[in-house]
Amino acid sequence: MRRVVCLLGSARPRGNSAVMAGAVCRGAAEAGAQVETFALNALDFRGCQGCMACKKKAEACVLDDGLTPVLRAVAGCDALVLATPVYFGEVSSQLKAFIDRTYSFLTPDYALNRAHRTRLTPGKTLCFVIAQGHPREDLFADIFPRYAYFFNWLGFTENRLLRACRIYHPGDAEARAGLLEQAAALGRDVALGQGEPDWLPPVRS
Numbered sequence: 001m002r003r004v005v006c007l008l009g010s011a012r013p014r015g016n017s018a019v020m021a022g023a024v025c026r027g028a029a030e031a032g033a034q035v036e037t038f039a040l041n042a043l044d045f046r047g048c049q050g051c052m053a054c055k056k057k058a059e060a061c062v063l064d065d066g067l068t069p070v071l072r073a074v075a076g077c078d079a080l081v082l083a084t085p086v087y088f089g090e091v092s093s094q095l096k097a098f099i100d101r102t103y104s105f106l107t108p109d110y111a112l113n114r115a116h117r118t119r120l121t122p123g124k125t126l127c128f129v130i131a132q133g134h135p136r137e138d139l140f141a142d143i144f145p146r147y148a149y150f151f152n153w154l155g156f157t158e159n160r161l162l163r164a165c166r167i168y169h170p171g172d173a174e175a176r177a178g179l180l181e182q183a184a185a186l187g188r189d190v191a192l193g194q195g196e197p198d199w200l201p202p203v204r205s
């Protein structure tokens with residue numbers, strides 16, 4: 001059974017990105033996946049301290065806080081769903097703080113040894129879910145490829161994206177025709193391991 005971990009990056013428990021991610025997770029569960037969801041905003045945690053302990057003396061992040069079980073769950077998952085609103089052209093600060101803490105998944109020689117970058121088992125799927133208020137699809141389109149590039153280093157070699165633009169007020173995601181059906185279909189794909197093969201350009205060392 002595929003294990004899917006979903007992280008909600010918005011402070012709105014029933015906001016647009018949470019609703020979209022919820023539909024992805026329902027689709028995944030219906031297809032037989034085991035799904036675990038964490039609302040990052042409800043957790044007490046800090047961003048990466050840049051202490052380098054995970055490179056010098058430990059195999060994992062040495063911070064012991066609300067994100068510790070989340071990092072453990074992500075390390076053991078087959079697919080990771082990251083849901084976020086667009087905030088000032090970026091992911092939410094809650095999600096960014098999690099992403100920075102995944103630095104602990106990189107090996108000490110990640111920068112020099114491409115074949116041995118990650119402490120995680122490769123072959124995982126990354127599924128980004130993005131709710132964007134602005135209607136223009138060309139704006140903020142860089143968010144997904146930028147993070148997919150780094151998650152590729154961590155062993156997320158398949159990438160999927162659900163992005164909805166002109167989604168601003170709570171309720172907009174539910175009102176968008178076909179969006180939640182699309183999300184559920186994506187969840188079924190993720191549960192069955194039918195991600196898209198890594199389309200990213202080769203990483204230069």
Ligand SMILES: Cc1cc2nc3c(=O)[nH]c(=O)nc-3n(C[C@H](O)[C@H](O)[C@H](O)COP(=O)(O)O)c2cc1C
Pocket residue numbers: 010011012014015016017018084085086087088089090131132133134135140167168169170
């Ligand atoms: C602090 C803040 C910053 C935002 N910045 C952007 C932005 O840069 N671009 C954009 O398209 N929408 C922006 N929005 C709108 C949100 O992306 C939009 O309302 C989204 O649907 C919220 O998702 P949520 O309900 O999951 O939180 C911003 C909203 C807030 C509150």
